[in-house]
Amino acid sequence: MSTQIHPLTSAKGGEAGETHTFPADKPLTLDSGERLAPLTIAWKTFGTLNADRSNAFLICHALTGDQYVAGTHPVTGKPGWWSSMVGPGLPIDTNRFFVICANVIGGCLGSSGPMSTNPETGSQYGLSFPVITVRDMVRAQAMLLDHLGIETLFCVAGGSMGGMHVLQWAASYPERVFAALPIATAARHSAQNIAFHEVGRQAIMADPEWNGGDYAAKGTNPRKGLAVARMAAHITYLSEAALHRKFGRNLQDRAALSYKFDADFQVESYLRHQGMTFVDRFDANSYLYITRAMDYFDLAADFGGVLAQAFKGAKTRFCVVSFTSDWLFPTVEGKKIVHALNAAGANVSFVEFETDKGHDAFLLDVPEMFQTLRGFIDAAAVARGIGSKR
């Protein structure tokens, strides 16, 4: 393992980002048995790694997230996806912690994925990219930390698929994780969630411009299919109450029904906008691969079907978080994780926040969540001996 601090990561308190390509003789062996090489990982860091390297804080992004957890997103020009949580003085305080967020493998913002070049053909992988799992993604993250010379993580946090990564980290590398913060997630993807993902994949594959995944070579782009996938998925990130509160049955820029199939309703217009803006920043094949990885996730299956075995002897302190109106990863899934952690005798806290904002609540302004997570993180930092300021 490298013991040299990567030059850019020591930039004083600032934001840094880069990519590293592991050479072909350091392949990532995947759950499928295939080997991925060369392996490229793109990541961002915020803050400064302290002298004893005890303040590294890994944030794992969700399905359509990326490494731009804070700062400004280079494609959209918008603030990073967790700007409310990560920054100077915020619960994940970049004055105090060295925050790392890496694009998952299979992704489309710098890490190896279907858009990368297949060394065997010299052209884009497309569907020749191997199918990856959540555990493969976490293995790649561990390789990145080895590369950065970071042995232990003060905390691993993430919501939705990011929460799956958190659980996988705790199970695969328990001695490397001091605190774990899985939010709005589950230890396995439910049948309903697999079903929603399948709708999204079929929408992409039904678009003639998808061309069997070979759209890059054909000069096409399955924008419509990906947009429909996003529209369907976006509904699952909200709640009926939130949709009603935001839009009700309000009409969009018109006084009466059009008796046509334009976007009469505000909610239609909103969804179309969500779909259209998404395709500008996301790759259709990446969407197939990452949704597949989530579908395959079943942490207990690796431990004889007993989830508690995944956390046996864990010294990690956990804080499991759910939201009352999240029907994609409902509280009962969080409770299953808590149940297993209790059975394993692990140190666990569990909080369910009351909100009508649905699954996406973890990305939104929920003051009680900020306050509670700040408490959990601060207490863990004290236990880890990390000072208040760097």
Next chain:
Amino acid sequence: MLAKAPPLRKELVRIAEMVPASARVLDVGCGDGALLDHLTRTKASDARGIELSQAGVNACVAKGLAVVQGDADTDLAEYPPGSFDVVILSQTIQATRQPKVVLAQLLRIGKRVIVSFPNFGFWKVRLSLALTGRMPRTGVLNYAWHETPNIHLCTIADFVVLTREIGAHVERAQAVTERGDVRDLPSPGYWDNLTAAGAIFLLKQGSS
């Protein structure tokens, strides 16, 4: 739990005294975590909590305590047998829907169980009902009958009967005065049931 009466500081100290050092402890209905915090600091306890109210859980987690949002009536079944050295139910049993089931669960998951509760047999409670003809409102029981969370109140005598019914062994019983002072009750009797404002029981499974 939400329904928990404001705990007497002194009573919590008495409960803490019964907890051996470095024990694995579960406080069921841990409120804002005052006892857990105390046990962690003074007894090096590996202390965990269950709390119903989000405000209570938030306060506990913010203090760095390991607390799970949950309900004593439904969530105790999740814990494996004998997973704690001591399980504490302080001023909460009277607010549970099924006190007998809850107590049996506590005895299953804890090697020792400490239960404290207000004594409805206390003379002031009896006198209040006798003289005014209305539901007593004294001390920790200061709620109108229609809004009280204390749906399963009992007397010390009632509790002793319950321990027999579920085969619990009473290792120690203490009477608590209104001011929070305690005295041992080697064998709780009629007089104790009349003079104690509350009680603390240390139980374990088995009738031997």
